[in-house]
Each structure stands twice: as C-alpha cells, then as structure tokens.
Amino acid sequence: MSKDLGKTLLAKTDTIIECWIDSIREDEEIESSKNMAYTAVRNSIPLVLEALATLLSESITSRSQKLKDCSWEHGLVRAEQGYDMDEIVREYSLLRKIIFTALKPDLLANSSAEILETVELLDSVIDRVITLSLESYVETRLQELEQVRSQLLLTNQELTRLVATQKEDVSHLAHELKSPLNAIMGFSTLLLQQQQKAVQGSDTALSLQMTEKVIRNGRQLLRLINDILEISRYEAGKVPLNIQSSDVQPLIQLAVDTLSISAAQKDLEIILNCDRAPQEVQTDTLRLQQIITNLISNAIRYTESGTITITCTTKARDQWSLIVTDTGIGLSPEAQTQIFEPYYRVGSKNDYSTDSTGLGLAIVDKLVKLLQGKIDLTSKLGEGTTFTVTFPMRIVESN
Numbered sequence: 001m002s003k004d005l006g007k008t009l010l011a012k013t014d015t016i017i018e019c020w021i022d023s024i025r026e027d028e029e030i031e032s033s034k035n036m037a038y039t040a041v042r043n044s045i046p047l048v049l050e051a052l053a054t055l056l057s058e059s060i061t062s063r064s065q066k067l068k069d070c071s072w073e074h075g076l077v078r079a080e081q082g083y084d085m086d087e088i089v090r091e092y093s094l095l096r097k098i099i100f101t102a103l104k105p106d107l108l109a110n111s112s113a114e115i116l117e118t119v120e121l122l123d124s125v126i127d128r129v130i131t132l133s134l135e136s137y138v139e140t141r142l143q144e145l146e147q148v149r150s151q152l153l154l155t156n157q158e159l160t161r162l163v164a165t166q167k168e169d170v171s172h173l174a175h176e177l178k179s180p181l182n183a184i185m186g187f188s189t190l191l192l193q194q195q196q197k198a199v200q201g202s203d204t205a206l207s208l209q210m211t212e213k214v215i216r217n218g219r220q221l222l223r224l225i226n227d228i229l230e231i232s233r234y235e236a237g238k239v240p241l242n243i244q245s246s247d248v249q250p251l252i253q254l255a256v257d258t259l260s261i262s263a264a265q266k267d268l269e270i271i272l273n274c275d276r277a278p279q280e281v282q283t284d285t286l287r288l289q290q291i292i293t294n295l296i297s298n299a300i301r302y303t304e305s306g307t308i309t310i311t312c313t314t315k316a317r318d319q320w321s322l323i324v325t326d327t328g329i330g331l332s333p334e335a336q337t338q339i340f341e342p343y344y345r346v347g348s349k350n351d352y353s354t355d356s357t358g359l360g361l362a363i364v365d366k367l368v369k370l371l372q373g374k375i376d377l378t379s380k381l382g383e384g385t386t387f388t389v390t391f392p393m394r395i396v397e398s399n
Contacts, residue, residue: 005106005118010053012102016095017045019102023094030090032083040081044074045095048129052099052122071129075136085134092130096123152184239370241284243395248312248320249277251285255293256310262300269307270296277312278320282394287367294364295324295387303328303384318393325386331379339377340365371395 009016021041024033033041051067078088099122100107107115256270263270299308306327314320331339338344342362368375372395379385 005103006053008106009099009103010050013046013049013053016049016098016102017042019098020045020091020095023098024091027090027094030083030087032081032087033091036081043077044070048074049099052125052129067125067129068132071132072136074129075133076140078133079137079140083137085137088133088137089130092126092133096126099126239287241370241395241397242286243282243284243397245280246283246285246288247279248281248288248322249274249279251289252277252292252310252312252322255289255296258293259296259300262297263308266300266304268300268303268305271307271309273309273311273313276314278314278393281320281391283371283391284395287371288391291364291367291371291389292322294360295322295389298360298364299324299326299328299385299387302326306384315390320391320393322389322391323386325384327384330381330383331377331385332381336377336379340375 021038024030024041047070048067051070054066075088100119107118110118252272252274256272260270296308296310303326308327309323309325311323311325312320313323335344340361342359344362365375368389368391371391373389373391375387375389377385377387
C-alpha cells in the first residue's frame with residue numbers, strides 16, 4: 001500500500017504545491033511571503049515532497065539523507081528570505097493539512113490498520129522535516145552572528161588605532177558604545193549557554209530571539225563605528241575626490257528607491273520635483289550620493305506622517321540646488337544651531353531613534369563643504385524642516 005501511496009503523492013505534487021502556495025498567500029500569520037515571488041515561496045518544497053514520496057516507496061536507509069538534505073535546504077533559504085521561526089512552522093502546518101487532504105481518497109481505500117500506519121508514518125516524518133528545517137534556520141542565523149562578530153573585530157582594531165591618536169570626544173564615544181556593546185555581551189553569554197542544550201522546542205525559540213538581538217545591536221554598533229571613522233577621515237583631510245561628469249536626477253531616484261521601503265512603513269509620500277535638475281555636473285558622484293541619501297533618510301526618520309518633498313533645480317548657470325523638505329517634528333531655534341555638530345540628536349534621550357548615531361548630518365555638513373557647496377536650513381517646531389544645499393556646477397580642484 002505504501003508504495004502505491006508514494007506514487008500517488010508524487011503524481012499530486014504539483015496540485016499540492018499550488019494549494020499550499022495559495023494557502024500561504026491567504027494566511028495572515030505568514031507576513032514574510034506577501035511580497036515574495038512565486039518561485040521564492042515555492043522554494044525547495046517540491047524536493048521535500050519527492051523525499052516524502054520516496055519514503056513511502058523505499059527503505060529507510062535510502063531515503064534518510066535525501067530527506068535531511070531537502071529539509072535543511074528549505075530552512076536555510078527561509079532564513080535568507082527573512083522568515084521568522086513561527087512562519088516556518090505555520091507553513092509546514094498548512095503543508096501537512098494539504099497533503100492529507102490530497103491523499104484522503106487513496107487512504108480511505110485501505111484498511112483501518114493501514115490508514116493508521118501511514119498517517120503515523122507521515123506525521124513522524126513531517127515532524128522530522130520541521131525539526132531539520134528549524135535547525136538549519138538557527139544555524140544560518142548563528143553564522144550571520146559570526147560574520148557580525150568578525151566585522152566587529154576588524155572595526156574595533158581600526159577604532160583602537162584611531163582612539164590612540166585622537167583623544168577628542170573619547171568620553172562621549174565610550175558612552176555611545178556602551179549600551180549596544182553591553183547588549184551584545186549579555187545576550188552572547190546567554191546564547192552560548194543555550195546552544196549547549198539540544199536545539200529543539202522552546203530552547204530554539206529562545207536562542208533565536210537572543211541571536212536576533214545580538215545581530216541587531218551588533219549592526220547598530222557597526223553603524224556607529226563606521227560613521228565615527230568616516231567623520232574622522234574628513235577632519236583629517238584624508239578623503240580624496242573623484243571628479244567626474246554626473247547626471248543628478250538618477251542619483252536622487254536611486255536614493256528614493258533605496259529608502260522607499262522605510263517611507264512606506266510610515267505611510268509617507270515622497271514627492272520629486274526634478275524637472276529643472278541639471279543634466280550634467282562635475283562632482284564626486286559617490287560623495288554626492290551620500291549627501292542625498294543621508295538627507296532623505298534623516299527626513300524619513302523624523303517624520304511620522306505627511307510628505308517628503310525633494311526638489312532639484314538649476315539656480316544659475318554656475319550653480320544648482322538640492323532641497324529636502326519634510327513635515328516632521330521640526331527643530332527649535334536652539335537645535336538649529338547644533339544640528340550639524342557630531343553626536344547631536346533631536347529630542348530627549350528617551351525619544352532618540354534607535355538607528356540614529358547622531359553623526360549623519362555632521363557627515364553631510366563636511367561632505368557639502370568638501371564638494372565646495374553650502375547647506376542651509378529653515379525649520380519650525382512641530383511643522384517640519386527644509387534643508388537647502390547649493391553646489392557649483394563644476395568643482396574646482398586645488399593644485
């Protein structure tokens with residue numbers, strides 16, 4: 001009976017997959033799949049089903065490695081796609097239900113004992129598939145953690161060298177590094193303790209939560225350190241310019257496309273007014289892209305509702321301007337005098353954005369000067385802020 005059922009399962013694979021993907025699309029608990037392509041959701045499930053069919057028609061030894069490989073691959077891809085563990089369990093629950101629905105007519109054609117034996121067999125193997133996928137998922141997360149740790153070691157070496165030659169702001173720097181670094185140390189310790197236990201059940205969930213916290217704090221620390229190193233290079237005059245002809249409008253569009261997800265998450269509308277943008281300027285494209293991206297990112301960070309308006313226009317034959325206007329929290333007169341200072345952040349400490357280092361606008365200010373431009377701002381508390389940057393059409397390189 002099991003051999004025939006294996007053939008039946010293999011024959012119905014396409015139907016099962018179609019029903020499964022439709023169910024995932026409709027399931028509100030699997031949010032990660034909503035914006036994914038059909039092939040991305042489909043993933044390696046056909047191979048898992050093929051392994052299950054093989055399970056019903058061949059010996060245990062011949063199917064074991066194949067089933068393990070397919071399940072492992074599924075968990076690995078889901079980790080890369082950004083699924084959380086509950087979503088993986090949920091999609092397997094839907095798959096289990098659809099498999100039994102598809103096989104129901106064939107199962108009912110057998111005796112009660114055979115039905116019970118087959119159901120128990122399929123249940124146990126699907127449970128094994130879930131366990132293997134979750135183990136793969138957690139291992140992928142741990143590998144990501146190791147990559148972050150390695151990056152931290154490298155940037156820490158550079159930071160140590162920098163601090164040895166530059167004492168200014170060391171106290172403030174230590175304070176900024178303290179919170180994310182303490183979180184990394186604390187959660188890493190707990191994570192190591194948990195990994196000594198079997199990776200299953202509640203231990204898996206706890207390990208994964210701690211891994212994600214470590215990664216999140218590690219990334220924040222890396223962002224802070226990289227911004228510190230960037231601004232230090234500007235202060236030391238070690239930023240060479242690569243002057244070339246550039247079309248401004250595509251650079252603005254690239255920044256908008258990159259940050260569109262962040263804006264969409266807050267239901268912000270981005271408005272582009274670039275009809276009068278210069279088609280060709282002589283500048284450093286990479287540094288200009290940094291300025292554009294930082295200004296738009298800053299506007300999104302401090303705007304909870306409304307719009308972000310980006311205007312690019314030719315002011316005169318030898319000048320052009322970039323204007324970024326938001327409907328955000330605005331700046332007090334006192335804040336306007338400090339906004340370009342390193343480490344300064346708007347609002348009280350309890351209101352600080354978790355992804356802000358307080359260095360973004362300081363870097364913008366130094367980059368604008370590097371590109372021989374000028375930056376101004378107008379703002380009203382509670383109503384929004386406008387940054388206006390004026391650049392020359394052609395940067396004059398010093399001899």
